Amino acid sequence: MQANTSKTISLKTGRRKPRKSFYEHIEPWLFMLPALLVFAVFLFYPLFKTIYLSLFLTNNVGQAKVYYGFKNYLDILAGRYAASFWNSMWVTLRFVAIVAFGSLLLGLTTSLLTTKKFPGRAFASAIYAMPIAIASAAAAMSFKMIFHPSIGLVNRVLGTTVNWLNDPNWAFPIICLISIWLASGINFIFISAGLRNIPDELYESAAIDGAGYWKQQRHITLPSLSPTLFFQIIINVIGAFQSFTQVRLLTMGGPNETTNVIVYSIYLDAFRNFRFGSAAARSIVLFVIIMVITLIQFRAERKVHYQ
Amino acid sequence: MSGITLTRKHKNALSSLLRMGLNLPLVILIILPLIYTFIMSVIPADELYTRLLPTRWDFVSYLNVFEKTGIPRQILNSFVVAGSVTLLQMITCSMAAFAFSFLQFKGRNLVFMIILATMMVPWEATIISNYLTVSGWGWLDSYKAMILPYACSAMGIFLMRQNYLTFARELHEAAKLDGCNNWRFLLSIVIPLARPALGALGAYVFLLQWNQYLWPLLVTNSDKVRTAQIGISQLYDIDSEQIGLMMAGVVVVLVPSLSIFVFMQKQLINGLMAGAVKG
C-alpha cells in the first residue's frame, strides 16, 4: 500500500523518485523465469555448444575427440566437402526463393479470390487454409504415392511411367511443389487478414475514377498489403530454410544431390556419418546466412515502407 | 428503372459464377492429395495395381492400422506431447508476455529483442547439441525429452504481447489501486480477457507440435513414446497390402489435426490474423 501511494504521488507531482522495493525489481524476472529458463537451456546453451563442437572432430559415438580448429569450416567452404556444400547452398537458395515466393503467390491468389462473396466461399476459404493442419510427414507420404512410378495418380492420369522422384530433372520441382502446397495455408490466412484491413472506400473511389480491376490491385491492394507481404516473406523464408521432412522421406537429398538442402546435409553429416564437428560447422554457417538474409529483409522493408 | 436493376442483379450473379469458376480448380488442386490418400486407403488389394478408382471400398486397411501397427499408441503419444506443450506454452508465454507489456523494468526492450531474435535461430544450429544434452541426461525415449524443449516459444510470447497491448492501461492502474498484486491481476483479469488469443495460440501450437517430425525421430526409440508422424513414415514398404495400410495410417493420423482445425478454425484464424496485422 505504501509503495503504491508513493508512486502515485510522484506521478502527479514529479517530485520524488519512486523507490522500487527489491521484490518489485525482480518481479518482472519472475514472470519471465520459465521462458528464460527454457531458452537458456534449449536455445542459447546449445547454440554456444554447437560453436564449440564445430572446432572439433568427433568419434563414432559423437564425442569431441580431436581439436581441429577452423578446419571444419575450411573443409566445407573450400576443402574436401566444398563441392557438396556449395551445391547444397545453391540448392537451398533456389529452394527458399521458389518456395517463399511461390507460396506467397498462391496465398495471394487464394486470398484475392475469396474477398468477395460467392456461394461456397466459406468452404473454399476453409480448404485454402487447411494445409496449415497437415503435417509435412503426412503430406510426404501422400505425395510419395501420388508420384509413384507404377501406380501413382500422376502417371495414371498422364499415362506415363516417369519415375518422378528419382529423376534428377523432376525431383527438385516436385519437392518445391509439395513445400508450396504445405505453406499455402498460412500464407492464405495472413494475407486475407491484410486484405480485410484495406478500407472498401479506397476501392469504391477508384472505381468511380474509372480504374479497372487490375489497376485497382496495382495501386491500392499491393501498396496497402506491402507490410503484410514483407512479413509473410520473412516467415516463408525462415520456414523454407527449415524444410526437412519432405526431403528425408521422398528423395533423401537426391537424385544427384539435386534436393540436398543444407538442412538435410547437416542431418546426414551429424546423424548418419556422426561427424558432429563438421555438421556443427555447417549449422553455424547456415545460421549466419539466415541472420544476414533476415537483416537485409528488415533493412529493405524499412526503406520501402509504410503509407 | 427496372431494366437497370435487372442488369445489376445479373451482373452480380455473373460475378458470383465467375468467382466460383475461378475458385473451383484451385480448391480441387489443394484438396486433391487428401482425396487421393483416402481413395488409396480404401481401394481393395486386387484392384490396386490395375485401376485408379476403386469399384468398391475395402476398409480392411483401417482395421489393420488399429490391429497391426503401433499407430493407436502413437496417436495417444502425440496427444500427450502436443497437449502438454500447448498447456506449458500457454502458461509460460502468458507470463513472459505480461512482463513485457504491463511491467516496466530496465532492459525490457533488449530482452524482448533477444527473445524475438531466437525466432531466427534455425533449429539445425541447436538440434545436435540439444540431442547431446538430452541423451546425456538419460532423457532419451521419454515424454519429457519431447515436451520440455518446447515449453516456451518466442512466437507465443510475441502473440500474447500483441494481444495484451490492446488492453487499456487503466485496467492495470485500477487493479493496483484496488490492492491487486500483479499475479492476481494476470490470472483474474488479463487471462480471461485474452481468452481468444490464448485459444488461437493453443490451437496453433498444438498443430505445430502434432506435426513435429525430426526431433521426436531423434529422441525416441520405442513405440511406447513414439509419435504418430514417425509412425506413419515407418509404414512404407511396397507390398500391396502395405500401400493401403500406409494411406490408412496417414488418414488416421490426419483426423485429429484436421478436427482441431475445423473446430477451432474461427479462433485460430482470427487470433493469427490479429497477430499478423499488428506485426
Add this chain to the structure above:
Amino acid sequence: MKKLVALLLVLLLAASGLTAFAEGDKINVVFWYSLGGTNADVIKEMVGEFNASQDKIFVDAQYQGEYDDAINKLKATSMGEALPFDIVQSYEIGSRFIIDSKKMVPVQTYIDKTGFDTSVIEPNLLAYYTIDGIINSVPFNCSTPLMYYNKTLFDEAGITEVPTTVDGILEIAPKLATFNADGTLDRAGFTFSNYGWFFEQWTGKMGRQYVNNGNGRESYATAVAFDENGAALDLFNMWKKISESKYTTYMERGGTGQSRAAFVAGKTAIFLASTANLAGVLANVGDSFEVGTAYFPYVNADDKGGVSTGGGTLWMVDSGDEARMDASWEFIQYMINPENQAVWNARTGYFPINMKAHDTEVFKENITKFPQFQTALDQLHDSGPEYVGSLLSVFPEVRQYVEDVTEEVFLKGLSPEEAVTKLTNLANDAIEMYNLTNY
C-alpha cells in the same frame, strides 16, 4: 477454453501413469528389429509365440525403422551409459562398426556356455560373422540377391535359356520390352535398382575384394581395394552400358521397392532383389504370371566368384545383467530353431540358417509348391566361403557414396574412370576420418 484445459490436464496425468510399463516378475528382454511390412508381421508372431510358450521371459520387440535408421539409433544410444536394448538386429555391413563400439558380447561366449552345436548353421553364414575365430553374432535373416524374371513373358518371347551374365540380360532385353505409341518405354526388358548392396555382391562375384587388409578381416581396413583390382571400373562400365540401353530405365536407389512394384505390375520383365522379397512377390503376383528365380548375374562372362550373405544378424548387448543375457540367448536359440526357420523361410524368402530346417514338413511343403525358394539356397551353397563379404567401419556411408556415384554415371553421364576416382576419394576419405578418431 476451460474444458480444453481440463482435457489437457487429464491427458498429462494419464501420460505420467502410462510411462510405467513393467511386466511383473518376468525378465524383460528388449529386442530391436528392422524389418518392415509382412516380414515384420512374422517376427511379431514369432515373438508372441515365444512369450506365450513360457512365463519366465518377456520379449519386448521394438521396431527401429530401416537398417540405416536403426544403426543410427544404435550409434546415438551408444553415447549414453546403458544401452536401452538387449538384442539388436542389424545388417551385415554394420558389423565392423558394432564390434568397434565394444558394447556387445560375442555370442561365442554363450555358444560355449550352453554347448550350442554350431554345425547346424550354414557354414557360409557363420563364416561372415566369425572374426579371429570368434562368432560375434548370430545370423538370423539371411539372404542372397536373386534375379527375378517373368517366366510367362520369357515363354512368350521364345527365350529358353535364362541368362547368367549382365550381357546376357542386355541381349534378351529387346525381346521383352514394349513401347508406347509415342516411342516411350512401356514395359522395360529389365530394371536394375541402384542399390549399393549389388555393387558389393558383384565385386564378390568377380572374385575380388572391396577393401584392403584381407577385405577388412585380417585387420581393420585402411583403404578401398576396388579401385586397384579394377572391380569398380568394370562395374561402372557395366552401368554405363545399362544407361545407354533403351530397354531399361533408372528406377531408384537404396532399395528395390519400386522395381519390385514394377515387376508385379508387369512393367518390367526382370529385376534384381534379395530373396527376402520372394514370398511377398509371389503373393502379390498371384496368378497373373509365373515367377522365375535365377542366380544373381555375373558381370563378365569369365568371372569366378560367389555371393556373400546379405540380410541381418542378431547381436547381444553386454549389459552385465546375467539374467537378461541368459534370457536373450534363450530367445535367440528359439528364433533359429529348425521349425521357426522353416516358417520364416516359407513366409518371407530368407533362407533357413538352420540346416535342420530342411527336414521339416513346413519346409518340404513350401519347396514343392514354390521351387523358386530353392534357388537362393543353391546359390549360397555354390558360393565358397572365401567370397564371404568384407568388413568396413564406415560401410553404410560408403554404400551411399557408391549409390551417389552410380547415379551420376547413369543419369549425368559421368565417365566410368572419373567415377572410380570420385568414389575412391570419397570412400577413402571417410575411412581415414573414422580411423583417425577411433583407433
